[in-house]
Every structure is written in structure tokens, then in C-alpha cells.
Amino acid sequence: MPTINDILATGDDNAVAISGLDRDDLTFAGLRAHVNNTVLRLNMLGIGRNDRVAIVLPNGPEMASAFVAIAAGATTAPLNPAYKQDEFSFYLDDLKAKAVVVEAGSDSPAVAAAQSLGIPILSLTTRPEHPAGLFELESPDGYAAEPCASPGASESDDLGLILHTSGTTSRPKIVPLTQTNLAATARNVATTLALDPTDRCLQVMPLFHIHGLMAGVLAPLRAGGGVFCTPGFDALRFFGWLDSVKPSWYTAVPTMHQAILARAARNKEIVGASKLRFIRSSSSSLPPQVFEELEATFNTPVIEAYGMTEAAHQMTCNQIPPGQRKPGTVGPAAGPDVSIMSESAPTLLAQGETGEVVIRGENVTPGYENNPDANAGAFDDGWFRTGDQGFLDEDGFLTITGRLKEIINRGGEKISPREVDDILMDHPAIAQVVTFAMPHKTLGEEVAAAAVLREGTEASEKDVRDFASERLAAFKVPRKILFLDEIPKGATGKLQRIGLAEKLGLTD
Structure with missing residues (x-):
């Protein structure tokens, strides 16, 4: 196709498409x-x-x-x-x-x-x-x-x-x-999720973004299934749609899942009656704590995938049962070839070694338009460099440790903000967190974090730092923790680390 x-051409003439x-x-x-x-x-x-x-x-x-x-x-x-x-x-x-x-x-x-x-x-x-x-x-x-x-x-x-x-x-x-x-991506997503004509997607993702266009629209149509198109994500209206549309799945970014979970307790009857076969998450890392809460709340598998625009979205994806799902990973290759390459040379690394995630396959863009310099840096020995750092485990499941540009360099010590996020998310008062680099006069960069507290809970900066100190090496513990009502997000709902220090006034 x-x-x-x-x-x-796949769908039956009388089947509902949109x-x-x-x-x-x-x-x-x-x-x-x-x-x-x-x-x-x-x-x-x-x-x-x-x-x-x-x-x-x-x-x-x-x-x-x-x-x-x-x-x-x-x-x-x-x-x-x-x-x-x-x-x-x-x-x-x-x-x-x-x-x-x-x-x-x-x-x-x-x-x-x-x-x-x-x-x-x-x-x-x-x-x-x-x-x-x-x-x-x-x-x-x-x-x-x-x-x-x-x-x-x-x-x-x-x-x-x-x-x-x-x-x-x-x-x-x-x-x-x-x-x-x-x-290729429509086929890959439909195959990975085992979509068929009986499936109906509740489409809440922005349709100016690759995630919604491919996973939310083309993949279900490719399977001969239907797409219910909402006016856009709205946590207050989500449960009404879940009740009236009765979708078999939806796909969203982690911040949307967290907003849904925050209101799930008030909509227990609708949640209990939902017909979700699975829930998909992509576009940024899903904290394992959110993964587990989603599965427990909706009593359905959560399938985390890894995608980017240059790959026409999906690259890897956890598996639909009876296949494996590993919280904290983005699954095995789900379409293109996926490997790990040295950040400094076109050398593929062994299983378990950390390096830059690279891909190749028929879903990968032929190259940036009118940008030979960008293409020279992105394509290496037939592989596309994603700019993400990670490693493959013994089952071929990929763990993303962070964006290379987001890795915090604290006086020569390299810190993955994702690792700090995962620790801080275990704090009972924290509902959402993002770790990022803030400027430091002597170290170059220092670790900072912005957090949203769970409704009805309290925590001080010292409480959270003490919690982190028991679980992280001292140099990884955030030196600054800000508590916000809402963490700034990009247009697609993703939390953005780069530039956050400036937005929050931490650059002086």
C-alpha cells in the first residue's frame, strides 16, 4: 500500500470511516x-x-x-x-x-x-x-x-x-x-496494535502534528476501522466522549494521560463501562508510575511507542498482549530497523551499551529539504541519527535515557533528566515533574526541576530534595525545585526541557 x-481502499464501503x-x-x-x-x-x-x-x-x-x-x-x-x-x-x-x-x-x-x-x-x-x-x-x-x-x-x-x-x-x-x-507508518502502527475494522479510535491529538495524523487518522483507516474526531483534547469532555463514542482505543501524550487520570476518580462509572481494548502513549516518555496508574484505572493494556517526525512517527512500540510490555521502555523495533550507534563515529554498539538511537527503513524521510548541513549530520552510513540517547536490552526493547541536547552537563558529570524525573515521580506528593538544566557560573549547568503537586498534598523543596538524596547520587539531586500549578508545554502537549530555565526566570 x-x-x-x-x-x-481497505475499508468496507458501508463501514464508518470518520x-x-x-x-x-x-x-x-x-x-x-x-x-x-x-x-x-x-x-x-x-x-x-x-x-x-x-x-x-x-x-x-x-x-x-x-x-x-x-x-x-x-x-x-x-x-x-x-x-x-x-x-x-x-x-x-x-x-x-x-x-x-x-x-x-x-x-x-x-x-x-x-x-x-x-x-x-x-x-x-x-x-x-x-x-x-x-x-x-x-x-x-x-x-x-x-x-x-x-x-x-x-x-x-x-x-x-x-x-x-x-x-x-x-x-x-x-x-x-x-x-x-x-x-509504511500507517501499516506499522496498524500491525503493531493489531487494528481491525471493529476498532474505533478516539482522536484527541492535534492534527498539525505527526502523532495525530499518522496514529490517530491514517493507521485506523488503513485497518478499515473508524476515527471519531474530537475538537481537540479536553480533559473535562474526555469522559463524555468515552461514554458516548465507546472507542476501542485512543492515543495521546503523557501530559494528556495525566490530566485524564486526575479526573478519573470522579468518573468511575464511565471508566468501568468503557470499551477500551488498549491505550497508546507516544511523543514523549511515559513515567512508569503513570503507566501503572493508567492500567490499574482503566483495566486495559497501556502501549507505549516511540516516534518522531523524521520517521513519519512510529519507530518502536511495546507489544499488544500476549506480547511483552515493559514500563520505562518504548518497546522493540516496530517497522524500521533500530540500533544504537556511537555518538562520535558510525560504529554500532553492542546490546546494553548506551549511545545514540539510529533508524533506517521505508518510513524514514529522504532528508531535510534544502539543508545539506543538517543531512550530513543526521545521516551516517545509511542510518538516521535521531538525537536521542538510549540502549537496547536483551529482548531488543529500547530504553530512552534522554535527548542528547537535553543531557545536563554539570561540571563534566553527564546527567539524564529522564532518570531524575523517574525518581521524583515516586514521591507521593508529586503528580507531574520535568527536570532540566539551569545555568551555573562555575559548573556550566546545574540540575533543576519543576513539579506539580497532587491535589490535596503538600511538600517543600527540602522534602523533595531529601527524598531524591536517598535515591540519587548527590550530583544528580536538583539544586532548585519549583512548584507550579502547571508546567509549560509545547503546542502538542509535550513538556519541553530546553528553554525552560529561561521561561521560569532561572537564567540570571
């Missing part, structure tokens, strides 16, 4: 017809294969179907609707977008950004009587389309999706993903 069109709030369901027959009509419409507007279409839409069935339908005949570039005009201007120019899709009547700053760059705006319209995900694309008044250079359905080597890296420490890099890349 090398293209999105091939992926969509659902949404207060809308009729869209069947696979309806979705396939909609995809074909959308590609024809794009071709009429002069947009074809490998032309870039930015999508600025809120989460929901139209965002999901727009990604699928546009990627079937062009290159999609979903952008975070929360960006400001300057950010939209940067991304639209960098992408060389041929059009921007927004909701009809949208007041998004993307509109002004596109207008300033002379990029046509396509208005997405829906009708209440139409099924969820069905839409039409309207061109602006006076739009004169040039003939489409490459009409028709996308082929396996065409680009289906373009995303930017987060750019935490450098200018965001463009990650192009081919139809083959996308199809």
Missing part, C-alpha cells in the same frame, strides 16, 4: 468519493501532485478528511492554528505554499499572512446535512487557475506531507515525507 489512496460531534458518519465509500472529488477540484484550481497546500483548520472531522483528501493528490502542510501572523508568514514562505486552506469566513492571521505573500486562499465550506468530514473548497473571487502540471492521484514517490521540526535550538527544518513513508 504505497499511497494514501491505497490505504483508503465521525464527529452531532454529525452523520462518513462511510469509506463516501470518503473515497470525497477524496476523488477533492483531487479533481484541486486540479481544476491548478494544484496537483507535489504542489504544497497549507492547511489551517481546527481539530475535527474536516481537518482529518482535508489532510487525507488533499494528500491523495497534492502535498499537505498542516499548520498550528494558534500561530501569529509573523509565524504564518515564515512557514508559508518557507514551504513555498501554492494555496492555503482555511474555514470559510475565518479570521485567522493565516489569511493576512497569505494575502501579504500573494498566496491564494481556499475557503473550506461544510453543510450541516452532510456527513462529518465532507467539505467543498471555494476559490477567491477573480482567481484564475493555471493549468495543473501534474494532475491525478499521487504516486508512491510523491510528497504527501511536509512538516517543520520544532526548532527548539535552531531554525525549524523542513521534513518532507513521501507517500511511501506515510503508507
Whole structure:
């Protein structure tokens, strides 16, 4: 199945493909017809294969179907609707977008950004009587389309999706993903999770991020199953959706799981009646304590996976029962080849040795766009360097010890913030924690942590430091611990270590 069109061929005509709030369901027959009509419409507007279409839409069935339908005949570039005009201007120019899709009547700053760059705006319209995900694309008044250079359905080597890296420490890099890349990951996720047509995913992840697009949308469609598209994650509404939608699974980042757990006790009846076959977690490390609480609360397996944009999402994944699940690991290879390489040379390391995680396979991007320096540093002897540090155990399960850029260098002592997180999460008063580096005049970097306390509990900085001192070497114990109502997160809900010291005023 090398293209999105091939992926969509799996589902039974009458099976539900996409659902949404207060809308009729869209069947696979309806979705396939909609995809074909959308590609024809794009071709009429002069947009074809490998032309870039930015999508600025809120989460929901139209965002999901727009990604699928546009990627079937062009290159999609979903952008975070929360960006400001300057950010939209940067991304639209960098992408060389041929059009921007927004909701009809949208007041998004993307509109002004596109207008300033002379990029046509396509208005997405829906009708209440139409099924969820069905839409039409309207061109602006006076739009004169040039003939489409490459009409028709996308082929396996065409680009289906373009995303930017987060750019935490450098200018965001463009990650192009081919139809083959996308199809490979959809297959890998569906196979790893043993998805079938009876499964229904509750899609809560942002759809401008690889996690939601691949695991939350394409993988279930590839299995012939359904996707219920929410307006985005909302811990207060989650249990209502769980009750009414009756999904067989959902996928989320750890902070979302923690927010769900914080409200689970108030929704015991819904939790007890839920039909979840499993819960999936990815995009950042799931603390073992959260893993265990999730499994105990929902009485279902928690499957932790490891993914990144450059791999079109999934690289490794713990196994569905009766396979193994190892809390604290991200499982064995689940699609691409996975190994550990020396950080300083293209030498693969032995089982148990710690080094940089490397991957290769048909899901891996062909390379950053227009960035030879980045490609030279990322690709080594046929392997892609992920920038993550870890090791493989005797069963081939991968443990991530941290991002190489996040490792704290305290006067020459290297400290994994993940290791400190795991210890601090055992403190009975701590609900959430993130360990990070803060500047130090003589050591270069010192260990700091930000924590959120469990409701109704108390703890002092000394309490937590004493707790850590009994379990960690002295140089790993945080010298500064801040208690916050909420830890700052990125756009996808992930806790971000890099830059946190500055955000919290610890750089003076």
C-alpha cells in the first residue's frame, strides 16, 4: 500500500470511516468519493501532485478528511492554528505554499499572512446535512487557475506531507515525507496494535502534528476501522466522549494521560463501562508510575511507542498482549530497523551499551529539504541519527535515557533528566515533574526541576530534595525545585526541557 489512496481502499464501503460531534458518519465509500472529488477540484484550481497546500483548520472531522483528501493528490502542510501572523508568514514562505486552506469566513492571521505573500486562499465550506468530514473548497473571487502540471492521484514517490521540526535550538527544518513513508507508518502502527475494522479510535491529538495524523487518522483507516474526531483534547469532555463514542482505543501524550487520570476518580462509572481494548502513549516518555496508574484505572493494556517526525512517527512500540510490555521502555523495533550507534563515529554498539538511537527503513524521510548541513549530520552510513540517547536490552526493547541536547552537563558529570524525573515521580506528593538544566557560573549547568503537586498534598523543596538524596547520587539531586500549578508545554502537549530555565526566570 504505497499511497494514501491505497490505504483508503481497505475499508468496507458501508463501514464508518470518520465521525464527529452531532454529525452523520462518513462511510469509506463516501470518503473515497470525497477524496476523488477533492483531487479533481484541486486540479481544476491548478494544484496537483507535489504542489504544497497549507492547511489551517481546527481539530475535527474536516481537518482529518482535508489532510487525507488533499494528500491523495497534492502535498499537505498542516499548520498550528494558534500561530501569529509573523509565524504564518515564515512557514508559508518557507514551504513555498501554492494555496492555503482555511474555514470559510475565518479570521485567522493565516489569511493576512497569505494575502501579504500573494498566496491564494481556499475557503473550506461544510453543510450541516452532510456527513462529518465532507467539505467543498471555494476559490477567491477573480482567481484564475493555471493549468495543473501534474494532475491525478499521487504516486508512491510523491510528497504527501511536509512538516517543520520544532526548532527548539535552531531554525525549524523542513521534513518532507513521501507517500511511501506515510503508507509504511500507517501499516506499522496498524500491525503493531493489531487494528481491525471493529476498532474505533478516539482522536484527541492535534492534527498539525505527526502523532495525530499518522496514529490517530491514517493507521485506523488503513485497518478499515473508524476515527471519531474530537475538537481537540479536553480533559473535562474526555469522559463524555468515552461514554458516548465507546472507542476501542485512543492515543495521546503523557501530559494528556495525566490530566485524564486526575479526573478519573470522579468518573468511575464511565471508566468501568468503557470499551477500551488498549491505550497508546507516544511523543514523549511515559513515567512508569503513570503507566501503572493508567492500567490499574482503566483495566486495559497501556502501549507505549516511540516516534518522531523524521520517521513519519512510529519507530518502536511495546507489544499488544500476549506480547511483552515493559514500563520505562518504548518497546522493540516496530517497522524500521533500530540500533544504537556511537555518538562520535558510525560504529554500532553492542546490546546494553548506551549511545545514540539510529533508524533506517521505508518510513524514514529522504532528508531535510534544502539543508545539506543538517543531512550530513543526521545521516551516517545509511542510518538516521535521531538525537536521542538510549540502549537496547536483551529482548531488543529500547530504553530512552534522554535527548542528547537535553543531557545536563554539570561540571563534566553527564546527567539524564529522564532518570531524575523517574525518581521524583515516586514521591507521593508529586503528580507531574520535568527536570532540566539551569545555568551555573562555575559548573556550566546545574540540575533543576519543576513539579506539580497532587491535589490535596503538600511538600517543600527540602522534602523533595531529601527524598531524591536517598535515591540519587548527590550530583544528580536538583539544586532548585519549583512548584507550579502547571508546567509549560509545547503546542502538542509535550513538556519541553530546553528553554525552560529561561521561561521560569532561572537564567540570571
